[in-house]
Amino acid sequence: MVTIDPHTLAEVDESILRLGEVTGRRAPSRALVSSIRQRAARVADRVEARPRPRVAVLEWTDPPFAPGHWIPEMVWLAGGDPVIGAAGAASRRISWDDVKAAQPDVVVVAACGYDRQGTTALAHDLASRGVLPPRVRLVAVDANASWARPGTRLVDGIEELADFLHPATDRAVA
Numbered sequence: 001m002v003t004i005d006p007h008t009l010a011e012v013d014e015s016i017l018r019l020g021e022v023t024g025r026r027a028p029s030r031a032l033v034s035s036i037r038q039r040a041a042r043v044a045d046r047v048e049a050r051p052r053p054r055v056a057v058l059e060w061t062d063p064p065f066a067p068g069h070w071i072p073e074m075v076w077l078a079g080g081d082p083v084i085g086a087a088g089a090a091s092r093r094i095s096w097d098d099v100k101a102a103q104p105d106v107v108v109v110a111a112c113g114y115d116r117q118g119t120t121a122l123a124h125d126l127a128s129r130g131v132l133p134p135r136v137r138l139v140a141v142d143a144n145a146s147w148a149r150p151g152t153r154l155v156d157g158i159e160e161l162a163d164f165l166h167p168a169t170d171r172a173v174a
Contacts, residue, residue, distance in 0.1 A: 006150045007088045009070045009077075013037065015150060017154045032152060039155045040077050047079030050166050053137075055080035057106035059112050059148070061122045064136045066094045070154060071110070071147065077162035080106065096131045106165065107132055109140045110157075116142040139164050 002022050004015040013033045020029020055075045059065040068089040072082035082101040084094060091112075099107070109123040119140035125131055139161075141147055146157030 004150075007034035007069050009073045009154065010038070012070060012150045012154060016055055016152065036152060036155045040158055043155075043158050044077045047162055047166050050079050052079060052081040053165055054083045054103055055106045055108060055161075055165070056084045056102050057082065057098055057108040057110050057147075058099075059110060059143075061109060061111060064094050064099055065091045065097060066098070067091055067110070070150065074147070074154060074158050074161065075108075077158050079165050080161065099131075100133045104133065104136055106137045106139060108161065109138070110143040112143055112146040112148045115144050116140060119143055140151075 002018065004018060006012040006015045013036065016033050016036075017026075017029050020026050020032075057067045057071050057075060059067045059071070059075065065086035068087070068091045070087065072085045072087040075082040083104055085091070086099065097144075107125065107126075109119045111119050111122055114122065119142070123138050123140040127138060132138065141157060141160060146153045
């Protein structure tokens with residue numbers, strides 16, 4: 001039995017390497033982690049000189065939960081400034097006043113256990129309830145696929161968020 005419990009992107013990578021080790025797939029796991037790291041680095045390089053919008057990610061919306069684990073790192077790599085939550089820490093319950101006080105430019109709905117359709121419904125609900133700061137951009141993501149689970153698709157979430165935060169950047173050139 002192998003137990004993995006990553007809390008940061010580096011720990012997710014180490015988990016992939018550990019699983020490769022115990023399953024006799026060391027070389028493929030190293031190649032996979034190398035590919036993931038290269039993709040994340042390309043995104044970070046592509047957005048490095050861009051202004052960093054203030055980004056609040058919500059892991060839950062009723063009540064709101066600030067993200068922890070690897071999500072603040074994902075926001076930073078995507079070219080945003082994570083204004084709630086702490087990398088490597090546990091997610092925590094917050095208030096709508098906390099969200100407003102963080103003055104986000106963007107709110108990402110990445111509710112744990114929800115796909116894009118589910119988070120889109122939650123985002124529409126938030127918009128209609130008026131709990132968000134004025135003029136905030138709102139994005140719903142597939143939390144199940146690319147945000148909430150510690151795996152190989154987290155880099156997809158980084159790329160997706162970078163494209164949303166910095167639409168003028170040319171991904172094909174990177």
